Amino acid sequence: MMSAALIVAAPAMAQFKPSMESLEGLYKGATYSPYAERHFPTQVFWGETHLHTALSPDAGLFGNTLGLDEAWRFARGEEVVSATGLPVKLARPLDFMALTDHSDMMGFATDLRAGAPAITDTEQGRGWYEAMQQGGEAAANAALDLITNFSQGTLDPKLVEAYSPGSAAYDTVWADVIDAAERYNEPGRFTAFIAYEWTSLVKGNNLHRNVILRDSARRAEQVVPMVTQPPLGSTDPLDLYQWLEDYESKTGGTALAIAHNGNLSNGLMFPVDAQYTGREIDETYVMARNKWEPLYEVTQIKGDGETHPKLSPDDPFADYETWDAGNLDLTEAKTDAMLATEYAREALKNGLMLEEKLGTNPYKFGMIGSTDSHTSLATADEDNYFGKATSAEPSATRAFHPFTETELGVFPGWSLSASGYTGVWATENTREAIFDAMARKEVYGTTGPRIGVRFFGGWDYTDDDLRSRAPAVTGYSKGVPMGGDLRPATSDAPTFMLYALRDPLGANLDRAQIVKGWMDADGTLNEKVYDVAWSGDREPDANGMVPEVGNTVDIEAANYTNTIGASELMTVWTDPEFDPAQKAFYYARVIEIPTPRWVLFDKLRLGAELPEDAVLVGQERAYTSPIWYNPS
Structure with a gap:
């Protein structure tokens, strides 16, 4: 029963309305509520930007019978039956997806x-x-x-x-692709992008790009996709950029392209002197690539594309899901000379050099993850892995079936990666908001786990800025988010605020790192990895590297325990070796504690025997888009 005193007090409390002046000094925002009058992105949305259905020749020809509807329903969280007859469902629905069937011969299979x-x-x-x-x-x-x-x-x-654009068969399939995306697009709940993959394959060297449209059917139906087969198509990225230019001019729409993981391009993905066509890398090339390719697919089923141990010998985490036997079909073996122009970190460094030379950085990209699955199933979880193609769906023997094998080498079946997803910081779950976040590079890629990561760069962050459960308020007010350019200097060295939260259904975090790349006055390109936050009471060694976190993986049970690691990591870090005259970039890499790879779940659930050389345990991770510094 309410007391008399409270009854008397109630009217006076109800009449109190704080003025803006009364809040001065109490809260630095516009109102008392830290969630009111916000205009920056407050949510991370999870999605897939690279998936194939039976409409893609290399999916349908190898047994995939699932079409557009099954792919969209699965991504939205529904249970479907795989092409091999297995019931399958995501642990958590995705928030958005771009369905990217190959534009060449679409529907042929x-x-x-x-x-x-x-x-x-x-x-x-x-x-x-x-x-x-x-x-x-x-x-x-x-x-x-x-x-x-x-x-x-x-x-x-x-x-x-x-089966080329303009034919009745092709145009009917493209219309079906557009219609399906329109039917499954539900603003506020699920975003379905109209998209396709342009499949440039130069003598087995992978130069694929995924094309994403911001628009609805009204604009998409005015065009047909760009293909590579003559007489209508081309394998030259410059011709794809022209298609994108023509699309926007014709329809008034907006589009972008995402470069495919470059580790199977045999050095062609990030040229520094000349394209494979022999055309010199000039101002036309760097400006077009900078304009149309704001993102790079850093991780997917066919390995990880951040860096390579031969490129980053001082980075103990560089040899992760490495595919380096050769090109896509193993018709050309890999050489060490090819590595520098097919991995993300080296490309980011070369971009600084090309900007100095030509005035524009063609490799100023944000980083995302996707699956490139050809099963119509966007699965990137180790315990729910349905493979690259139907031949690699769950079976007791799939770890032994090579992805590709020739006299030049092999990509073993066990080496396929359960990867990856894209996290997008956006204001709402709509085509417009998510596309715009991708265009401004406020995105990051993971190898599957839904790790929450905020990464900001500025000049005056302090440890006090971490004393909040809403770090983004200070992050945006004092600096720029991932994907941005540092504002003009207001102190001697830039500061970075990094906050990482483990996947609620996943593993604890081992460490958070900041990777820096820079160019000296003489043009020398450099890199360094800094451990900036870590779990437990480990102490860095003489080189500043933190010791290993340990390993709780139970091989027989395909299990691990979160008795090591941390649920969250946060820090404000100042670059200790900053030179204001040097171009530089910084991105964050967040690494989990060791967990079982998908092969162990095959052993547990299917009684599978595993190859002796199979990697059983890995440390999954997230890669943020960089933040750039330019002296000028």
């Missing part, structure tokens, strides 16, 4: 299975159809032969014409 006359009326197509009907090894060989002919440009011209 589904028509091949159906024996469409446009295919069986050609000798090449009839042979593949008959082999597909036989199934087994004959079907597999036919699929490989078809893809080889595609990559070598030796497809029957009639087949190319029948």
Whole structure:
């Protein structure tokens, strides 16, 4: 029962309305509530920017029968049945997705299975159809032969014409792609982007890009995708940039491209002297790439693309999910000379050099993660891994099935990665807000876990700024977020505020690092990795590196315990070696404690035997977009 005193006091309390003046000095924001009148992004949305359905030739030809609807339903959190008959569901729905079927020969695989006359009326197509009907090894060989002919440009011209933009078959499939994205796009709940993959494959060297449209069907249906097969297509990225320019001019829409993980490009992804075409890297190239490719896919199923141990020998975490046997189809072996122009960290450094030389940094990209799965299933969790293709869906023997194997080398089946996802800091879950965040590079990639990361750069952050559960308020007011450029200097050295929170369903955090790259006055490019926050009471060694965190993985149970590591890490770090005359970039890398890789779950659930050389344990991670410093 309420007392008389409280009854009397209630009217007076209800009449009190604090003025802005009465709040002065109590809260530095606009109102008492720290959540009112905010205009900066307050939420991280999780998504997939690289997924294929049965409409992609190299998905449908290898047994994927799941189409657009299954892919969208799965990403939104529904349970579906995989092409191999297994029920599958995400642990948590995604917030957004770009479905990126290959633009070349889109829909060909589904028509091949159906024996469409446009295919069986050609000798090449009839042979593949008959082999597909036989199934087994004959079907597999036919699929490989078809893809080889595609990559070598030796497809029957009639087949190319029948499945090129402008043909009835192709345009119908593109219309279906647009319609499906429109049906599953639900602003505020789930964002479905209209997108495709432009599949430039130069003699087996991977130069793929994913094209994402900000727009709805009204604009997307005015165009058809860019392809690579002649006579309509091209494998030159400059021609893709022209397509993007033409798209925006014609429709009034907005688009961007995301470069594919470059580790299978054999040095072609980040050229510094000349393109594979022989054209010199000039002002036209650097300006176009800077404009149209704000993001880079740093991690995915086919390995990790941040750096390589030969490029970063002083980085003990550089050798992670490394694929370095050769190009995509292993028709050309990898050489050490190729590494410097296919990994993200080296590209970021080379971008500083090219900016000095040509006035624009072509490799000023943010970093994201995606799967590149060809199963229609956007799975990136180690305990829910459905492989690159249907042949790599869960089975007791899939760890032994190589992704590619030739006399030059092998990509072992066990080496496929359960990776990755993209975290986007946006104001709301809509096409416009998420696309705009990607365009300004306020994004980061993870190898699967949904680690929360905030990374800001400025000149006067202090440890006091961490004494809040809302660090972004100070982060934005004093500096710039990931993907930004440092404001003009107000102190002797930049400061960075880094906050990381473990995935609520995942592992504790081992450490948070800041990776710096810079260019000396004489043009020498440098890098250094700083451990800036870590769990426990470990002490850095003489080189500033923190010892290993330990390992709680139970191999037999495919389990780990969060008895080591930390649930959150935060720090304000000042660059101790800053030179105001040197161009530089900084990005954060957040690393979890060791956890089981997907192969251990196969052993536990399927009784799978594992190859002796299989890696059983890994340390998953997040990579933020960089923050750049330019003296001028």
